[in-house]
Amino acid sequence: MWHFEEPVHHDHIPPIVAENVHILLVESRRWKAAAIHDSPEVVKQLLTPLQVHAPLLEVLELSISNGSFDGELIDVAIQAAPIFRSVHLYEGCFNLSLSPSTAKNIRDLELGYSSNAWANFASPDSSLALLANCTSLETASITILGEWSDPPVSTSGVVAQCLRCLDVIIPPISYNFVIAPFFDKLTLPALRHLKLEIEAEESVEMPFLEIQSLLSRSAASLTSLDLCRRCPPIVQPISQLLEILELTPQIEDLTLVDLNVTDTLISALTPEAYPSEPPTFLCHRLRDLVLVRSELSANAVISMITARWAHSKEPLRTIRLFGCNFGDSGSADIEIFRVSDMAITMGLKLEMVPKSNFASLDGSSISSGGAQGDE
CATH class of the missing domain: 3.80.10 (Leucine-rich repeat, LRR (right-handed beta-alpha superhelix))
Structure with a gap:
């Protein structure tokens, strides 16, 4: 489907009714932001104005709908969009071509890939x-x-x-x-x-x-x-x-x-009892830390958090520990610390998924903060 104003995520775009393609092409001079998620045939038709006349187009999101990808390489030639600034290519097999003037205006570029094939642009x-x-x-x-x-x-x-x-x-x-x-x-x-x-x-x-x-x-x-x-x-x-x-x-x-992170990293992030100026510990402005599948001790992690509260101008506010190995009782110790009065007072957001439960989480859970788990 085609959207004139704000594009939406390509997973939620229904296919364009065939008789509407001609109408959209006629109105190409009005296109500002567009999201196309359709068959290769429809996609190729709707890309033609970008080579001829799309004076207002600024944003393009492009993907091939599920089940219709046939491995064909589709040229995405953006030659006649003078104020174009953002392109997002997702599932499909695309060959991106930008005119020199268009390339100089681009601010935002996202080049995804298809599990079935890939194009030279990537x-x-x-x-x-x-x-x-x-x-x-x-x-x-x-x-x-x-x-x-x-x-x-x-x-x-x-x-x-x-x-x-x-x-x-x-x-x-x-x-x-x-x-x-x-x-x-x-x-x-x-x-x-x-x-x-x-x-x-x-x-x-x-x-x-x-x-x-x-x-x-x-x-x-x-x-x-x-x-x-x-x-x-x-x-x-x-x-x-x-x-x-x-x-x-x-x-x-x-x-x-x-990355096989161990207590060596945690120690490097921990301020000394009598810190110097400038700070000798690493990442003294750190606010959000995510560690996945690391070998850590609960004492080192807790000491690092509390020391940064005491000696850092930017106390650690969020820590996510997914699939980490803390030994026999380490996960329980961290859970006790998470609900302690000190952690609540400091507004600490501590999320933990034990190693035994982590396999059920996908990559999106990591980036979004995941779920809190108990040992």
């Missing part, structure tokens, strides 16, 4: 090219599929001066992809939010060193960091993660999923 090389060409880009969520071209495309370093939020997702169908060179080519001085999610059937390392180099090179003041591995366990030096956090003193939100 290759590592073309993803870098998009970041380079969209010089006003502020928010980007990119699912990178496939491998680096062979021979490699000659791509010099990309400096995205305006990019504040970057989400990079590596899905399990992206076989043999190495993410490290992608970060090595980026400089993002305005970056405030970084998310990297890696899904794979084999063990894949989180590129700590490349992330560290990116932040150091960019002199970026991150306020949000979300690192997620959804693949078989692998042990990486916790020191590499700590070095990243040393570069991000402004961090307010920190999410670490399947």
Whole structure:
């Protein structure tokens, strides 16, 4: 269906009645914000004005309806939308093409993927090219599929001066992809939010060193960091993660999923009894902490929270512990602390799902705060 004003989530868009397609095309000069979720045939018809005349169009959400995807590559050529600023491509197989003037106006870019196929626009090389060409880009969520071209495309370093939020997702169908060179080519001085999610059937390392180099090179003041591995366990030096956090003193939100976090990190987040100025503990502005499948002790976690209340200008307000191992009685100790007078007085929001119950939660539960569980 097509919407002239505010687009809605593509999962809730009914198909367009065939006889209405012509009417919508005639009115293309009035399009402002649009969401299309339909068959490939209808989608292709409704994309034609973007190459000819869509003077008011600013926002486009695009996906192929369930059951109608046939693997066909659909060109999304946005050539005649002079004030276009936001594009969101979801399920389907799309090849995004932007005119130079359109690319310069883009502020918001989201490139999803289909479980059935992928398009060239989401290759590592073309993803870098998009970041380079969209010089006003502020928010980007990119699912990178496939491998680096062979021979490699000659791509010099990309400096995205305006990019504040970057989400990079590596899905399990992206076989043999190495993410490290992608970060090595980026400089993002305005970056405030970084998310990297890696899904794979084999063990894949989180590129700590490349992330560290990116932040150091960019002199970026991150306020949000979300690192997620959804693949078989692998042990990486916790020191590499700590070095990243040393570069991000402004961090307010920190999410670490399947990174084998231990009390070493918790200790690094804990102020000393007689703290110095400037603070020597990490992330002294931290307000929201999410740890998933970590090996922790209840005493270390509780001590970290209370010490930050006493010695941090920004006390920790929310902590979510999903699937963590606290030993025999650790979960019970944390539950007692959660309902204590001190925690209630400080307004602490502590959510915990024990390791034994965590398998039933999906990824959306992590990002939304999940559910509170008991041992």
